[in-house]
Amino acid sequence: MSAADVAAPVRPGRAGRPAPVPPARPAGRWKAAAGWAAVLAVTALTLAPGIGVEVDLGAIARNWRNGADKIVALLQPDWSFFPRTVGPLLETLQMAVVATAVAGIVSLPLSLWAARTTNPHRLLRGAVRGVLNVVRAVPDLLYAAVLVAMVGVGALPGILALVLFDVGIVVKLVSEQLEAADTGALEAARAAGGTQLQVNRSVAVPDMLPGFWNQLLYVLELNVRASSVLGLVGAGGMGLLIDAVRSFYRYDQLSLIILEILVVVLVLEAVSSAARRRLL
Amino acid sequence: MSVGLRAAQGTATSDDVAVPAPWPVRMRDVVVRYPNGVTALDGVSLDLEPGEMVAVVGLSGSGKSSMIRTLNGLVPVTSGTVEVGGHDVTAARGRALRALRGEVGMIFQSFNLAGRATVLQNVLVGRVAHAPTWRTLLGAHTAQDRAVAYEALDRVGMLDRAWHRASHLSGGQQQRVAIARALAQQPRAVLADEPVASLDPPTAHGVMADLRRVNRELGITVVVNLHLLDLAREYGTRLVGLRAGRVVYDGPAADASDRVFEDIYGRSIRPDDVLGS
Numbered sequence: 001m002s003a004a005d006v007a008a009p010v011r012p013g014r015a016g017r018p019a020p021v022p023p024a025r026p027a028g029r030w031k032a033a034a035g036w037a038a039v040l041a042v043t044a045l046t047l048a049p050g051i052g053v054e055v056d057l058g059a060i061a062r063n064w065r066n067g068a069d070k071i072v073a074l075l076q077p078d079w080s081f082f083p084r085t086v087g088p089l090l091e092t093l094q095m096a097v098v099a100t101a102v103a104g105i106v107s108l109p110l111s112l113w114a115a116r117t118t119n120p121h122r123l124l125r126g127a128v129r130g131v132l133n134v135v136r137a138v139p140d141l142l143y144a145a146v147l148v149a150m151v152g153v154g155a156l157p158g159i160l161a162l163v164l165f166d167v168g169i170v171v172k173l174v175s176e177q178l179e180a181a182d183t184g185a186l187e188a189a190r191a192a193g194g195t196q197l198q199v200n201r202s203v204a205v206p207d208m209l210p211g212f213w214n215q216l217l218y219v220l221e222l223n224v225r226a227s228s229v230l231g232l233v234g235a236g237g238m239g240l241l242i243d244a245v246r247s248f249y250r251y252d253q254l255s256l257i258i259l260e261i262l263v264v265v266l267v268l269e270a271v272s273s274a275a276r277r278r279l280l
Numbered sequence: 281m282s283v284g285l286r287a288a289q290g291t292a293t294s295d296d297v298a299v300p301a302p303w304p305v306r307m308r309d310v311v312v313r314y315p316n317g318v319t320a321l322d323g324v325s326l327d328l329e330p331g332e333m334v335a336v337v338g339l340s341g342s343g344k345s346s347m348i349r350t351l352n353g354l355v356p357v358t359s360g361t362v363e364v365g366g367h368d369v370t371a372a373r374g375r376a377l378r379a380l381r382g383e384v385g386m387i388f389q390s391f392n393l394a395g396r397a398t399v400l401q402n403v404l405v406g407r408v409a410h411a412p413t414w415r416t417l418l419g420a421h422t423a424q425d426r427a428v429a430y431e432a433l434d435r436v437g438m439l440d441r442a443w444h445r446a447s448h449l450s451g452g453q454q455q456r457v458a459i460a461r462a463l464a465q466q467p468r469a470v471l472a473d474e475p476v477a478s479l480d481p482p483t484a485h486g487v488m489a490d491l492r493r494v495n496r497e498l499g500i501t502v503v504v505n506l507h508l509l510d511l512a513r514e515y516g517t518r519l520v521g522l523r524a525g526r527v528v529y530d531g532p533a534a535d536a537s538d539r540v541f542e543d544i545y546g547r548s549i550r551p552d553d554v555l556g557s
Binding site: 182185189193204207 | 352354377378379380381382383384385386388390391392393394395396397401404405406408409411413416417419458461462465
């Protein structure tokens, strides 16, 4: 049986007609190739000696004994260290929860002000967005370092740093979600004579809440991770302890801390994904 | 002007507020030109009497959607004047415009409910113009506002769904909730922009019948955009035909012949111009 015999019953009425030909492919295929070439060139340049970051893979081989020692220590957690970690671990969790709550309260109105659909005032919207772009551009560890200098060592600068970091993320994601949402209900509330505040509260807020909770759960996870290192600059939580054991080369104790953070993050992830399923 | 508006309903009590005096509509040489250069309305003049049920008919792009939106100021007019209940919509801004919109209910093709909110919350949106902002912000609706919302839901047979999420309802039920939202405004006029275009035929007739009851039992002026000639003929008391932004027909709906519709559409009648039942 030839190929033509097979094709014939599948395409009745096609016999005798020329095979279909799509229109000419649009030009510009070179763009993809050029893109790849650019990525390769940039990578090569950054690795090049003299101008780049000078990656020396040989260092791994030369210092292998150093690395192996640390790994051996990390593989033997010092369980007796556990009682001393409980306090800092709880402080880390408290910082994360408090920061998430404060960030939630601050972000809800800011998200509505940052979205085109819920804030028609171009200037106010631009101002909110501009400030938040600046807020988002600064890394959380830098906030913590500056805030420790401003308000002193402890959990407070850590919480403030996390709040700034969270607000930047939540407002961006939630305001984008608002702008992507259908505007029909907003138009209806406007047609009923509502002020922008009334429109936002009665229609936009109920529809945005599930997504909003979702983003808050996400930053809660980020906060647990971030707050465990903020202590490196004196901003409370696990970080202070990490800094201490690291400077005494107690990699066995560091190992226990890493395990604890891992467990907390895994538990939190399980809880928040269960909460998400209920939300959405 | 908002003062006059408030004064007009200031004497209303909970007894007679459910049947407010319906409003007339007066349009004079209304032109709507969008920033992209499209002329949606090209010199429309119309007088709609209080308590009429006006079917506005035209193909999509004929300007009927723009026309209905000029009546509550959702679409600003380029020139001409629009008066609703004696109030100049074209000049109204801010508080005055909101007070005016509060007296005019609107129903949309895609229902435009807040899907995640409950049916009751959606109907209470109809009370925003009658409530201080702080009450809306706190969700602290007055007992009277709630009573009005229940009454509106009961009128469209959706009271038992008050606590359901709006998005969990069928299309016809959602449009009934949207009608209840408009009724909760205790409106002087109701604007309906293609209210049944997203519904199947039996449901469409049910929703149109609801609108007719709003018009007949409450005496509210109803302006309804339609593109199906049998619905326009059956439910309208008056027919206004729009083509390319101009009024090409204005007369009683019942005796508008197919010839009239062919005139409005500018082409012969097709099977899909009729809903059937």
